[in-house]
Amino acid sequence: MKWKTNNLLFIHVTRVVSFLILAFSIYLFFAGHNDPGGGFIGGLMTASSILLLYLTFDKRKIDEMLPIDYVSLISAGLLIAFGTGFIGLFIGDPYLTQYFDYFTLPWIGEFELATAVLFDVGIYLGVAASALVIILTIAGDQ
Amino acid sequence: MMNNLIILPIILPAMIGAILVFFSKSQQIQRFISVIAMTAILIASIWLAIDVYNNGMRVIALGDWPIPYGIPLVADMFATVMVLLSAVIGVCCLFFAFRTIHPDRERFYFYPFYFFLIAGVNGTFLTGDLFNLFVFFEVTLLASYILIVHGSTAFQLRESFKYLAINVFSSMFFLVGIAYIYAATGTLNIADIGRRVAELEQDGVLNVIAVVLLFVFATKGALFPLYFWLPKSYTGPPAAISALFVGLLTKVGIYAIIRVFTVIFHHDLSFTHHFILVLAGLTMLFGVLGAVAQYDFKGILAYHSVSQVGYMVMGLGIFSPLALAGAIYFMVHHSIVKAALFLFSGVAEKITGSTDIRNMGGLLKTHPAFSWLFFITAMSLAGIPPLAGFFGKFSLIVPGLEETHYVVVAVSLFVGLLTLFSMMKIFSHSFWGRQKHSSTQANIKTGGLLITIAPLVVLTIVMGLAAEPIFFYLLDVAHEILDPSIYIESVLGE
Numbered sequence: 234m235k236w237k238t239n240n241l242l243f244i245h246v247t248r249v250v251s252f253l254i255l256a257f258s259i260y261l262f263f264a265g266h267n268d269p270g271g272g273f274i275g276g277l278m279t280a281s282s283i284l285l286l287y288l289t290f291d292k293r294k295i296d297e298m299l300p301i302d303y304v305s306l307i308s309a310g311l312l313i314a315f316g317t318g319f320i321g322l323f324i325g326d327p328y329l330t331q332y333f334d335y336f337t338l339p340w341i342g343e344f345e346l347a348t349a350v351l352f353d354v355g356i357y358l359g360v361a362a363s364a365l366v367i368i369l370t371i372a373g374d375q
Numbered sequence: 376m377m378n379n380l381i382i383l384p385i386i387l388p389a390m391i392g393a394i395l396v397f398f399s400k401s402q403q404i405q406r407f408i409s410v411i412a413m414t415a416i417l418i419a420s421i422w423l424a425i426d427v428y429n430n431g432m433r434v435i436a437l438g439d440w441p442i443p444y445g446i447p448l449v450a451d452m453f454a455t456v457m458v459l460l461s462a463v464i465g466v467c468c469l470f471f472a473f474r475t476i477h478p479d480r481e482r483f484y485f486y487p488f489y490f491f492l493i494a495g496v497n498g499t500f501l502t503g504d505l506f507n508l509f510v511f512f513e514v515t516l517l518a519s520y521i522l523i524v525h526g527s528t529a530f531q532l533r534e535s536f537k538y539l540a541i542n543v544f545s546s547m548f549f550l551v552g553i554a555y556i557y558a559a560t561g562t563l564n565i566a567d568i569g570r571r572v573a574e575l576e577q578d579g580v581l582n583v584i585a586v587v588l589l590f591v592f593a594t595k596g597a598l599f600p601l602y603f604w605l606p607k608s609y610t611g612p613p614a615a616i617s618a619l620f621v622g623l624l625t626k627v628g629i630y631a632i633i634r635v636f637t638v639i640f641h642h643d644l645s646f647t648h649h650f651i652l653v654l655a656g657l658t659m660l661f662g663v664l665g666a667v668a669q670y671d672f673k674g675i676l677a678y679h680s681v682s683q684v685g686y687m688v689m690g691l692g693i694f695s696p697l698a699l700a701g702a703i704y705f706m707v708h709h710s711i712v713k714a715a716l717f718l719f720s721g722v723a724e725k726i727t728g729s730t731d732i733r734n735m736g737g738l739l740k741t742h743p744a745f746s747w748l749f750f751i752t753a754m755s756l757a758g759i760p761p762l763a764g765f766f767g768k769f770s771l772i773v774p775g776l777e778e779t780h781y782v783v784v785a786v787s788l789f790v791g792l793l794t795l796f797s798m799m800k801i802f803s804h805s806f807w808g809r810q811k812h813s814s815t816q817a818n819i820k821t822g823g824l825l826i827t828i829a830p831l832v833v834l835t836i837v838m839g840l841a842a843e844p845i846f847f848y849l850l851d852v853a854h855e856i857l858d859p860s861i862y863i864e865s866v867l868g869e
Contacts (some may be wrong), residue, residue: 311389328437
């Protein structure tokens with residue numbers, strides 16, 4: 234990405250909006266357990282918020298800010314997703330069986346912990362990272 | 376618990392592929408991990424095959440969702456034979472790749488996609504759900520797009536674009552076919568579809584669906600008239616990748632045809648299977664005519680693999696136990712022999728620096744071991760007893776005569792003759808005659824490469840000599856396939 238933008242309004246709006254999008258994507262991710270949402274759409278949304286930063290600021294600057302190798306992140310996501318499936322295997326159930334239980338803590342109240350969320354984390358990382366890799370590779374092509 | 380064994384051939388390569396991405400910069404670590412992983416996959420496949428042979432079909436409902444709502448993986452004997460085959464081809468091609476793949480390719484994710492391809496192929500063999508079959512087809516194809524264009528020479532880019540276009544097109548039709556079948560039966564579980572189709576009236580709608588699915592699988596498996604993409608796109612990539620493709624990718628299409636046309640569409644044989652038989656004859660004929668016209672080492676082999684797809688489908692078209700056993704035998708034989716021949720073309724290219732057989736000559740004098748190994752494999756392909764190719768063709772022609780399909784039998788015999796002719800064309804051009812390569816090229820050592828191919832050559836000899844016990848086993852497989860109620864009942868658990 235060579236082009237340099239110096240649009241003051243754009244930069245200031247992006248600073249706020251990209252974090253709003255990021256927050257909303259995380260909300261969507263957790264909503265996905267019982268409502269519309271989930272790892273896939275949450276990942277895409279995260280990618281779009283990071284992409285907005287890339288559009289507004291220089292690629293070099295964002296690379297310094299987020300020193301993440303997205304390609305490795307894809308496979309980390311895959312490994313988390315595949316690995317979650319093995320939980321069932323060790324207990325003796327079929328691959329990918331999910332488990333959940335309800336816990337009550339002071340202050341927080343009752344909440345649910347499910348292994349499906351771990352699987353979704355894998356999907357989230359994989360989708361966000363692959364969307365970024367695809368777009369940044371095409372954009373970075375000379 | 377033992378049922379979880381089924382997922383190993385799918386999940387092992389998938390996880391290893393993901394792990395290898397982390398080590399893409401280090402050649403040694405990648406090689407080390409891939410050798411261990413491939414061996415583990417081979418052991419798991421053998422274990423699965425033995426287990427299914429002894430204890431009968433294994434079914435696992437992923438995530439413990441009840442069948443037919445959840446997605447099952449089904450390992451019957453046919454599937455385990457194919458999984459074992461993919462592991463054997465995978466091991467040999469991997470070792471060959473170590474010695475031939477350019478280090479730059481290794482850095483750019485060659486090994487991860489190699490394993491993703493194997494994961495996808497094993498997935499298509501083991502899945503019991505039509506939509507899941509589509510997903511695993513896509514996994515396989517995505518990996519194959521990358522492997523085919525890997526290295527990005529102009530030729531590869533041009534041919535892989537065609538490959539991509541035709542496959543995306545046929546995948547779209549696959550989705551359409553799945554939608555049709557869901558509309559007609561209300562389920563996507565292959566066993567459940569089989570049961571409900573049997574209860575439906577056999578009218579034109581089912582034949583339309585059958586033809587749509589046949590079109591899809593015929594495109595992936597390179598049947599007449601949809602084979603045009605295969606020869607060029609298989610000659611582009613390096614030998615190790617071509618060998619893997621020819622050993623596994625087209626087999627995936629043929630496997631899907633056999634699975635779908637034995638479990639689901641076996642009620643209107645005079646239409647569907649007669650249609651398949653006609654396609655088989657035309658595929659054989661046009662494929663071999665293409666091979667006869669070629670002068671490119673890989674090109675001849677690629678056209679041959681089109682022609683021989685015809686034999687496998689011919690076994691399904693005849694639809695008797697011996698014919699199906701023959702078809703499976705032929706699939707196994709063809710994967711092994713054709714992968715070996717493609718690897719040999721890589722050896723010849725390494726020695727002479729060319730794939731055009733007119734630029735080769737006198738290899739017999741300078742590289743006798745290579746030449747004789749090639750000769751054995753080529754004769755096996757052409758169907759000379761006592762090698763495997765003979766029994767493959769014999770077991771298709773005998774039931775063909777019994778069921779009075781004289782035309783297709785005559786075509787297959789004629790094609791066998793032309794196969795022999797074009798194999799001899801390679802042999803007489805490249806191995807006999809005046810030496811055309813320089814003396815430095817003559818001193819190139821090929822021992823290390825030949826050792827990786829030797830297991831395949833040994834396998835084709837063993838398959839020929841031990842044809843009788845293998846056929847007893849395959850007849851069991853064929854009986855299991857021909858009686859879809861076994862498959863349906865063990866999946867649905869009735």
